[in-house]
Structures are given as C-alpha cells and as structure tokens.
Amino acid sequence: AVPVTVVSAIGAASRFGLVIKSGAAFEEFGAVRHVAFDKTGTLTQGSPCVGRVLTASTVDGGSMEDSVRTSDAASTTDPASTTSTASTADARPAGVSEQQVVDAAAALERGSNHPLATAIVAAATNAPGATDVTELPGRGIRGRVQGHEITVGSPRWLAPGARAAGVEQLETDGMTVVLVHRDGQPLGAIGIRDELRPEAAETIRALGEQRIGVTMLTGDNERTAQALARQAGIDDVRAGLRPEQKASAVSELSRRTPTAMIGDGINDAPALSAASLGIAMGARGGQGSAGGSDVAIESADVAFTGSDLRLLPGAFAFTRRGRRIMN
Ligand code: ADP
Ligand code: MG
DSSP: OOOHHHHHHHHHHGGGTEEEOOHHHHHHHHHOOEEEEEIIIIIBOSOOEEEEEEEGGGTTSTTHHHHOEEHHHHHOOOGGGGOTTTTOTTOSSTTOOHHHHHHHHHHHHTTOOOHHHHHHHHHOSSOOOOEEEEEETTTEEEEEETTEEEEEEOHHHHSTTOOOHHHHHHHHTTOEEEEEEETTEEEEEEEEEOOBOTTHHHHHHHHHHTTOEEEEEOSSOHHHHHHHHHHHTOOEEEOSOOHHHHHHHHHHHHHHSOEEEEEOSGGGHHHHHHSSEEEEEOSOOSTTOOOOOHHHHHHOSEEEOOSOTTHHHHHHHHHHHHHHHHO
C-alpha cells in the first residue's frame, strides 16, 4: 500500500504538471541527479516546418543556389510556384520539382505522427495515396506511391557514409534533413526546422543550479544536434542514436547516478523504460505540437502534462524536499 503522505504528495505534484504513477516513482523523482533530454519534441517545440527543399540534382550542392526554395514557396497553394526548377540540368529523375519531392514524402507521412511527418504533410499541396506503409522508428518510413517504392528517412539510414554538400549545409543551419528516395534512387531532400522551446536554455540553467547534470540524446545527426545544444547550453550531446542505443546510453547514465529520461516519441519508449525514472511528455503542447505518443506515456513512470519545461526544475526540488520529509 502507498502511504497517505505519498498519495498527497503525488496529488501536490499535479501543480507542476506531473502525473506520477506510483509511490516508488515519487521517491525516485526526488533522487534524480541527472536528466537526459530527447531533442525532437522535448527540447524543441515539436512543431517543425519545412525550411528548404532540394531536388536530387542539387543535393550534392552543385547548383543549390538556383533551386533552393523556402517554406513560403513550399507551403503555397499556387501550383505555378512549383514549376520554377523543372528545367534544372541533369535532374535525376528528370524534371522533379521541390513540391513533388514534398508531395511524394507526404503521401507516406500522412500515416505517421512523428513531428517531422507533420511538417512534411503541412507543406504538401497534392499528396497522392499510399499503400503498404511501414514506419521504422528512429529511421524513417516507406511504402508504395503511384506504383513506385518511396522511402523517406534519415541520411544515415538511406545513404550511409555519403556526404552531400547540400545536405550538410542544411544541417549546419540547424535543420534536420530527411532524404526522399524513389525506387532506390534519390529524389530529393527536405530540410526541416524545429526551433528550441523558448524556455529550454533557462530550464537547463536552473537544473545546473541544482547541480543536476544534463545530456541531450537524439536520433538526429551530429551537426543539427550540436547547433541546437549550443543554443540550449548543453555540453553533453549524443547524436545519431537509434532507439535501442538511446536506451543503452540511459542505462549507463542510470547505473552511475539516478537519471531521469524525458522524451515524447515512440522511439523514446525503450529509453524511458531503461531510466531510473522515465518522464513522458504527456500532453499536447503548444499550437501545432504533436504531444507525446501513447507508447511513450505507457513506458514512463511519470507523465508531464505541462507545456513549460521550467516546471521541471521546480518539481525536482519539490520532490527532493518531499522525500526528505517522508524518510
Ligand atoms: P529524435 O531522437 O530527435 O526524437 P527520432 O529518433 O524520432 O528523432 O528520429 C531520428 C531520425 O530518423 C530523424 O531525424 C529522421 O531523419 C528519421 N525519421 C524518423 N521517423 C521518421 C519519419 N516518420 N519520417 C522521416 N524521417 C524519420
Ligand atoms: Mg522525440
């Protein structure tokens, strides 16, 4: 049985936007000395937008300036605006526009609730139907679109070892890049911008003041991760992690010191289970935010339903005091 004091303390935690699932989780909350943050949808707003689109002929950086387009163009509903690069030399496959790259990807992403998927669908103007759609957490998504096999996902998954100047430039600018392949051939690349939550840096600073260490874990690439970590004030960044690698990073941290993992996605579920304390982003956040996935919430000890990360440092201090009083 859970003691009455723990029950009332758990009730009090709701003012920090926390749904603590057990007395043991409350105890663990107050013991936390390190926090591992997922990047996408946790430290970032999780309402990303398509920033730039490259077609296959420009992914290597060759004639990028001619064909790079902004999200203004990508999100317009004017079909005429999608044809300006149809004349790009040596396009492979020929004549593919940025908008067609987005539409092909959106055909698959309509079935996903990944934040990147939401951005791609929002930028689509005319996405065809898709069949046989399979999502691979932490990698991407594939399926059949108009008789073609389309694959959308991380460069690391779709083009391991390849270094394309156009892709690297988008990443250095802080965008996450997903490649779009058609029948195994590059069709294009989509650069997606996801801003840091406005309170992220202040939250990291407040944790530091409590001497709680911070790590960023992400399936995203090193270059994009470093750009955002710098803005957030996080020094320890582990990028390019598949879901099971996030879990082993968290296990390792948790063996060393009581560690909370905070994540939102289906890809974070193994890491949430592996942590001393798993905290799932549980609610729909701000406008356009995808909110936490059900799988993440089930795998966690605590659901965070607040939309402001600054509630967390307060909650660690509160549960630490609560723990001292009860013990
Ligand atoms: P994070 O750890 O930052 O939350 P994920 O582990 O969910 O990111 O995804 C890692 C990478 O896998 C993404 O940056 C993206 O390149 C790719 N990816 C995952 N899911 C999808 C999807 N539905 N569509 C396209 N790319 C995806
Ligand atoms: Mg995430």
